[in-house]
Amino acid sequence: MGDVGLLYVGAVLFMNGLMLLGLAEARAAAIFNLFVGGLQVVTPTYLIIAAGGGTKEILSASGLYLFAFTYLYVGIGLLGGFDTTGVGYFSLFVAIMALGYSYANFRILGDPPFGVIWLYWSFLWFLFFLLLGLKRDHLTRYVGGVTAIEGWVTGAVPAYLTLTGFWKSWNQGLVAIVLAVFGVVVFAALWPLTRRRAAPAR
Numbered sequence: 001m002g003d004v005g006l007l008y009v010g011a012v013l014f015m016n017g018l019m020l021l022g023l024a025e026a027r028a029a030a031i032f033n034l035f036v037g038g039l040q041v042v043t044p045t046y047l048i049i050a051a052g053g054g055t056k057e058i059l060s061a062s063g064l065y066l067f068a069f070t071y072l073y074v075g076i077g078l079l080g081g082f083d084t085t086g087v088g089y090f091s092l093f094v095a096i097m098a099l100g101y102s103y104a105n106f107r108i109l110g111d112p113p114f115g116v117i118w119l120y121w122s123f124l125w126f127l128f129f130l131l132l133g134l135k136r137d138h139l140t141r142y143v144g145g146v147t148a149i150e151g152w153v154t155g156a157v158p159a160y161l162t163l164t165g166f167w168k169s170w171n172q173g174l175v176a177i178v179l180a181v182f183g184v185v186v187f188a189a190l191w192p193l194t195r196r197r198a199a200p201a202r
Contacts, residue, residue, distance in 0.1 A: 003162045005043035005064060010155020012036040012071055013124075017148025020131075020140055026078050033075030040068030056109060063101045063118075066094045070125075088133020091125045098122035112176035113167075117154045120183055124150050141194040146187055153182065 015032050018024040044064035051057035073087045102118035105111045127143045130136045161167040167175075 002043060002047055002061065002064065003159045005040055006155055007159035007163070008036045008039055008155075009067055010151045010157070010159060012151070013155055014148050014151030016074070017144045017146070017151060020144030020147060022144075030075045030078035033071040033078070037068050037071030037073075037075055040064050040071065044068070059104060060109060063097070066097060070094060070128075084132035084135075088129050088131070088135075091128035092133060095122045095126040095129060098125060112172050113158070113179060116176045116179040116183070117158065120150055120154045120179075123183075123187070142191060145190050145194055149186060149190075153179070 012032055012035075015024060015029050019026055019029040044061040047061035047064075048058050051061065070087065070091065073090060076082070077084060077087055098118050098121045102115050102122065105115035105118055124143075124146055127139065127146060131139050131143045158167060
């Protein structure tokens with residue numbers, strides 16, 4: 001069930017990335033944030049109840065609430081026209097906690113690829129903090145690009161591969177290394193590209 005939720009996390013991140021890039025209207029994106037935020041409350045709640053007290057299962061499911069509350073916060077904020085400072089500082093909390101969940105995936109849950117994916121999320125939510133909490137508007141296009149890419153790399157693709165049984169058939173250490181290298185290279189290359197595109201509008 002968690003993999004189904006992850007699939008739609010990918011979808012909402014892609015949608016939010018398009019919104020930040022100016023390709024999707026904010027209030028329309030807000031509705032989808034509410035859909036996915038609601039799903040991400042139901043999913044971990046079910047998984048925690050079904051875990052029967054299993055500490056690893058509860059640990060794995062508990063992090064999903066960080067995303068649920070982000071999407072609900074964003075959706076309500078967009079529809080209500082609220083200031084973004086609150087969701088920005090909540091994003092800082094998520095970014096810090098994501099480092100802990102990354103460590104847990106590496107050291108406790110034995111899942112190196114998702115250890116790296118949690119690092120992706122920590123980076124992205126820290127960008128949300130800079131953009132929404134500190135109002136660093138010059139980062140908008142970069143954050144939009146990172147968000148859209150992460151929607152596929154950390155959500156839709158891993159979820160689909162897990163649901164189809166392919167994910168665990170590969171060497172997990174190698175998958176983690178490939179993800180780490182991809183993230184560093186792509187997000188570093190994206191920075192000058194988004195800066196150049198933004199320049200003519202100034």
